[in-house]
Amino acid sequence: MTESEREAFTRCWQQNVDRLHAYAVRHVGRDDAPEIVSEAFLQAWRRWSDVPDPALPWLIGTARRLAANQRRGHRRRDALTDRVALVEGAAATAEAAEVVATQRQAAVGALAALAPADREALLLLAWDGLSVEQAATVLGIRAGTLRVRLHRARARLAAAHDTQTRTDGYPETKTGTDSDTDTEEIPCPSS
Structure with missing residues (x-):
């Protein structure tokens, strides 16, 4: 890697690391996010000539695949409560x-x-x-x-x-009719 490529990579890191970290947190949680970010940038370093400008979509695509691989590897559940927590x-x-x-x-x-x-x-x-x-x-x-x-x-x-x-806890009600007015009058028994 040439000096100008190293400088370009450093700028790419500085411009995109926070957004890529936020993406990773949302998909794998705070504990595993740094690993995803590091691996995505490692792949970018290794394949720098293949990384387009702007690099963020490529980095997010890479992080997305890494996160999917990690989920499969850990056999994480895809339950609604886990997704809400993330x-x-x-x-x-x-x-x-x-x-x-x-x-x-x-x-x-x-x-x-x-x-x-x-x-x-x-x-x-x-x-x-x-x-x-x-x-x-x-x-x-x-x-x-x-x-x-x-x-x-x-x-x-x-x-x-x-x-x-x-x-509000109340079931939806139909409008237009009042159930109290639609009842029949019941005769009282005579004594």
Whole structure:
């Protein structure tokens, strides 16, 4: 590796390490995230001539594959509670202190209720700041396909969020008729 390539790699590290770490935290948790980040940058170092500019989509794609390999290796469960814990851990570092805890919990629950492919598509844009084209590259699909997936995922997220925010405990009631006025009058027995 030449000196100019080393300098370019150093700039790439400085520009992308925090965003790649945030991605890894969301997918493997805080304890395993540094390993994913290190391995992704090691692969970038080894294959520097193959890394495009900007490097972030390539790095996230590499981290995504590394995380999948790690999950298979550890045989982690894909239970809803585990996914919620990971998403909450990432959300705890987000710059949204003004968000009320109950609203955040409903949003996290709605996000966790999505299928993994829907959640991944939304988070690549929302949390990782990728464009549709960059996220499509990470996922290995066409941008048009991702746009359709995003449209459907947003609709499912809205429906899941509506379900999560119904916390009043009362069943939905039909409007237009009052059950008290529709009863028959029962005659009293004469004495």
